Amino acid sequence: MLGILKSMATTARVALTRKPVTIQYPEVHRNIANRDRAFPILIWDEEHDEPFCTGCHACERACPVECMTVVMKDNPKHATGESKRRKIIDEFWIDYGRCMRCNICVEVCNFEAIGMNNTWAGHELSRYDRSELVMDLDMLLSQSKQGKVEPGLRA
Amino acid sequence: MVLEQDRLIETIDMPINMGPQHPSTHGVFRMVLLISGEKVVDVVPHIGYMHRGGEKLMEAMDYRQGIGYADRTEYLAQFSAELCYVSAVERLMEIQVPERAEYIRVILTELNRLTSHFMFMGAFGIDAGLFGTSFTYAFPQREYIQELFEEVSGDRLMYAYFRVGGLAWDVTDNFVERCHEVLKHSQEGIRDIDDLMTTNEIFMARCQGIGAFTAEQAIAYGLSGPMLRASGVPFDLRKDEPYSIYDRFSFEVPVGNYGDVYDRYLVRLEEMRQSVSIVEQALEQMPKDGPVVAEKLPRRLRTPPAEVYAKVEAPRGEWGVYLVSKGGDKPYRLKMRSPSFCNLSGLREMTVGQFLADAVVILGSMDIVLCDVDR
Amino acid sequence: MTMLLAAPAIDIDQPFLNAILALIAITLVMTVAVMYATWYERKIVARMQYRLGPTRTGPFGLLQPIADTFKLLTKEDLRPATADFVAFEVAVFAIFVPAFLAFVAVPFTANWFVSALPLSLIYLLAVSGLSFIGFLMAGWGSDSKYALLGGMRAAAQLISYEIPLILAVIGVVMVTGSADVYTIILWQDKVPLIVWQPLGFLIFLIASVAEVERPPFDIPTGESEVAGGVFIEYSGIRWSMFQLTSYVNMYVFALLGAFIFLGGWEWPFGTDWGWGWQLVLTTAKMALFVVFYLWIRASMPRMRVDQLMSYAWKVLIPFALVQIFLNGLVIVYDLPDIALLVTSGIATAVFCWLAYAVVRRGGRRRELQMVPVRGSGRPAAVLAQATEGSTA
Numbered sequence: 001m002l003g004i005l006k007s008m009a010t011t012a013r014v015a016l017t018r019k020p021v022t023i024q025y026p027e028v029h030r031n032i033a034n035r036d037r038a039f040p041i042l043i044w045d046e047e048h049d050e051p052f053c054t055g056c057h058a059c060e061r062a063c064p065v066e067c068m069t070v071v072m073k074d075n076p077k078h079a080t081g082e083s084k085r086r087k088i089i090d091e092f093w094i095d096y097g098r099c100m101r102c103n104i105c106v107e108v109c110n111f112e113a114i115g116m117n118n119t120w121a122g123h124e125l126s127r128y129d130r131s132e133l134v135m136d137l138d139m140l141l142s143q144s145k146q147g148k149v150e151p152g153l154r155a
Numbered sequence: 156m157v158l159e160q161d162r163l164i165e166t167i168d169m170p171i172n173m174g175p176q177h178p179s180t181h182g183v184f185r186m187v188l189l190i191s192g193e194k195v196v197d198v199v200p201h202i203g204y205m206h207r208g209g210e211k212l213m214e215a216m217d218y219r220q221g222i223g224y225a226d227r228t229e230y231l232a233q234f235s236a237e238l239c240y241v242s243a244v245e246r247l248m249e250i251q252v253p254e255r256a257e258y259i260r261v262i263l264t265e266l267n268r269l270t271s272h273f274m275f276m277g278a279f280g281i282d283a284g285l286f287g288t289s290f291t292y293a294f295p296q297r298e299y300i301q302e303l304f305e306e307v308s309g310d311r312l313m314y315a316y317f318r319v320g321g322l323a324w325d326v327t328d329n330f331v332e333r334c335h336e337v338l339k340h341s342q343e344g345i346r347d348i349d350d351l352m353t354t355n356e357i358f359m360a361r362c363q364g365i366g367a368f369t370a371e372q373a374i375a376y377g378l379s380g381p382m383l384r385a386s387g388v389p390f391d392l393r394k395d396e397p398y399s400i401y402d403r404f405s406f407e408v409p410v411g412n413y414g415d416v417y418d419r420y421l422v423r424l425e426e427m428r429q430s431v432s433i434v435e436q437a438l439e440q441m442p443k444d445g446p447v448v449a450e451k452l453p454r455r456l457r458t459p460p461a462e463v464y465a466k467v468e469a470p471r472g473e474w475g476v477y478l479v480s481k482g483g484d485k486p487y488r489l490k491m492r493s494p495s496f497c498n499l500s501g502l503r504e505m506t507v508g509q510f511l512a513d514a515v516v517i518l519g520s521m522d523i524v525l526c527d528v529d530r
Numbered sequence: 531m532t533m534l535l536a537a538p539a540i541d542i543d544q545p546f547l548n549a550i551l552a553l554i555a556i557t558l559v560m561t562v563a564v565m566y567a568t569w570y571e572r573k574i575v576a577r578m579q580y581r582l583g584p585t586r587t588g589p590f591g592l593l594q595p596i597a598d599t600f601k602l603l604t605k606e607d608l609r610p611a612t613a614d615f616v617a618f619e620v621a622v623f624a625i626f627v628p629a630f631l632a633f634v635a636v637p638f639t640a641n642w643f644v645s646a647l648p649l650s651l652i653y654l655l656a657v658s659g660l661s662f663i664g665f666l667m668a669g670w671g672s673d674s675k676y677a678l679l680g681g682m683r684a685a686a687q688l689i690s691y692e693i694p695l696i697l698a699v700i701g702v703v704m705v706t707g708s709a710d711v712y713t714i715i716l717w718q719d720k721v722p723l724i725v726w727q728p729l730g731f732l733i734f735l736i737a738s739v740a741e742v743e744r745p746p747f748d749i750p751t752g753e754s755e756v757a758g759g760v761f762i763e764y765s766g767i768r769w770s771m772f773q774l775t776s777y778v779n780m781y782v783f784a785l786l787g788a789f790i791f792l793g794g795w796e797w798p799f800g801t802d803w804g805w806g807w808q809l810v811l812t813t814a815k816m817a818l819f820v821v822f823y824l825w826i827r828a829s830m831p832r833m834r835v836d837q838l839m840s841y842a843w844k845v846l847i848p849f850a851l852v853q854i855f856l857n858g859l860v861i862v863y864d865l866p867d868i869a870l871l872v873t874s875g876i877a878t879a880v881f882c883w884l885a886y887a888v889v890r891r892g893g894r895r896r897e898l899q900m901v902p903v904r905g906s907g908r909p910a911a912v913l914a915q916a917t918e919g920s921t922a
Contacts, residue, residue, distance in 0.1 A: 004355055006350055015577040021295045036310075100313070169675060284830075351829070361834060405905040
């Protein structure tokens with residue numbers, strides 16, 4: 001009998017003294033850590049007004065699930081002397097539906113051109129159709145171009 | 156006195172399907188129970204709904220890419236799986252892991268044991284019939300630990316944090332304080348669950364005497380982990396074949412007497428307390444700074460042509476990796492020894508002869524992870 | 531005597547019309563009350579579980595029951611092809627109607643009731659015991675193995691727990707000398723019956739939880755392997771009728787308990803304070819019972835069927851008989867009232883102690899053996915690094 005009373009006392013205690021742990025999303029977003037690994041995004045170079053990414057295929061080769069497609073081109077800004085990068089990224093697709101957010105692409109990148117999105121925008125990516133989850137270059141650069149993201153960890 | 160009419164009545168045993176979709180949280184597992192009235196006469200488990208060819212996929216991954224797969228195979232005790240995988244490679248390549256990395260690995264693995272056992276407590280309460288209270292007591296505590304893991308590794312569930320030779324990167328600066336906070340919450344959670352379930356007479360009546368296995372049966376079926384210890388066999392890999400730096404910590408291994416469902420629950424509850432103690436010892440002993448990756452690590456990890464079997468004490472039992480390498484940076488064959496699969500083999504013996512309602516409780520007490528069973 | 535005291539509040543001359551209006555009032559009020567029972571159940575049980583209940587539909591989630599009703603009304607009405615037509619269809623009504631029939635004899639205040647039956651207690655218990663036929667019909671007619679199991683268990687449970695319920699109530703009847711709820715309430719104007727009959731109260735409490743099939747006794751509706759039991763094949767508005775019936779039953783037993791054990795609207799103020807206060811008292815006492823039902827729902831696992839049965843037959847019935855025996859002793863030998871109090875109190879204590887010894891196997895709290903592992907502690911190199919790091 002006492003055990004049952006103890007269970008009931010526990011539930012009563014929780015009901016009366018503890019606050020509910022519910023966070024009312026979407027009005028309230030909880031703080032996510034600096035190192036949070038949402039999906040990868042490309043970083044924009046403010047000085048030279050071009051992406052850091054040169055299209056070297058390192059991340060594409062290292063990806064375990066083969067979710068990236070990279071096409072590089074000759075950098076027009078190199079010819080005019082504005083930038084030191086000989087090649088620049090032409091087209092870049094990441095299939096967010098395949099990405100397993102393992103961070104390996106960030107680790108192997110030689111130019112620190114790719115980073116994991118650590119904001120809520122990286123998590124709120126619901127789409128109605130799977131094909132809309134394939135992100136192209138503009139979508140990947142958009143957050144960084146607007147200056148909205150500071151990637152957390154560069155290993 | 157048997158009436159003539161009674162002898163002519165034919166009774167059949169009724170097959171009941173507890174299908175791949177369970178209201179309990181165990182994953183896609185199908186059980187066909189043959190019941191006669193209320194007693195179970197036969198059990199036929201059907202597995203394989205979650206087979207994804209994980210071991211074959213790992214053959215195409217090098218030793219950094221495969222860590223994410225080890226995570227996803229044992230998705231409730233990820234750090235145990237990662238630890239096993241990287242220690243297998245480290246043993247082949249004879250790499251010495253630095254001290255600080257070892258301590259952090261142990262801390263994170265034991266915290267992961269806490270999350271896994273909290274999950275068990277939540278799900279087990281539901282199996283026994285509690286409306287959901289145990290679940291909502293266990294999960295906020297699990298959330299606190301997962302927030303810590305997010306701060307350290309970047310992800311809440313699939314960490315991919317351990318690497319061959321150490322860790323991917325160092326922990327945050329306030330790691331020790333955060334760990335202490337998390338441990339405080341966890342102890343409160345363990346007390347809550349203990350108050351709610353352990354001495355509740357209805358819970359005890361549901362769990363005591365159900366699905367009992369003797370020590371000989373447990374060893375014969377190849378059980379491991381809390382199920383083996385609940386049957387009275389004092390075997391724990393951290394004690395008997397210490398790996399990593401477990402030989403530096405003092406703790407106690409809980410061993411049950413009756414081998415029934417209640418003992419398994421008690422063993423897991425006690426293991427949670429011991430995990431808290433191990434984490435506290437490790438936090439105290441941990442060097443304040445130091446490298447977290449082994450020095451002179453080659454850029455491409457090539458293992459010599461050899462084979463190794465590495466095992467760890469995962470929350471569910473003995474999680475092992477049998478790695479066969481033919482040189483090169485990818486394994487030739489990687490087999491994962493899954494504790495849930497071996498524990499599940501005892502299901503029939505445990506369930507036959509019990510009541511129908513006990514089948515759910517017994518399955519819950521095994522704490523299986525379907526990804527691990529099916530790989 | 532009850533007829534003289536009965537002066538219905540709605541003062542229309544025709545007694546038939548009077549009764550019809552009262553019935554309509556009760557049905558509407560109780561239906562809304564039961565809908566909102568789901569609301570506050572979700573809120574209260576949620577609070578016990580660290581979370582909020584419904585918060586989005588309307589302020590504080592108050593429109594949630596209405597939203598639920600709309601959803602259930604517009605759901606497709608499934609019917610298994612091989613279901614037995616009569617059993618399947620009629621089962622819903624066979625469960626739903628007796629629950630509402632009970633409200634005919636319930637006196638909400640001194641003047642508010644539909645009909646003053648001289649044997650209202652017997653009527654109430656008889657009517658609420660009719661519903662088990664509905665469970666059997668639903669179980670059989672659904673043509674599903676889970677439903678069949680659930681139906682059998684429901685029938686067994688309901689019939690078994692009727693007996694301690696009735697025996698506990700018989701104790702009350704013996705003490706007050708009347709089987710009319712109205713008279714029993716009036717009898718309690720100084721002291722509620724819980725004081726004289728604590729054991730009967732406990733037995734009534736436990737047996738009523740089993741009669742309304744709430745956890746921990748919700749085998750027919752929650753188990754059959756966590757799949758819904760008898761109500762598996764019902765969808766939409768039929769299913770909601772079952773759920774509402776469960777809450778209506780809960781209200782009926784809560785009201786009954788409040789009346790016969792806690793003093794109803796009579797104690798402590800009496801009939802002098804007017805119908806407003808009486809209504810408040812009734813509602814408050816009923817709310818106590820309801821909160822208790824919700825509280826144990828959140829706290830306890832389900833019992834297994836055989837444990838449930840053995841608990842009813844081996845524990846509750848003997849103790850109910852003990853209570854009746856004690857009542858009989860006091861009445862026949864004309865002992866002072868205090869003797870009843872003392873003996874009942876002792877019997878209650880024995881009951882509480884013995885309660886789970888029958889059901890529980892295996893003994894008391896278990897101890898585990900603990901095998902100690904001695905660690906080697908920090909090696910010297912690590913110690914140097916640890917202290918060096920702290921001074922650096």
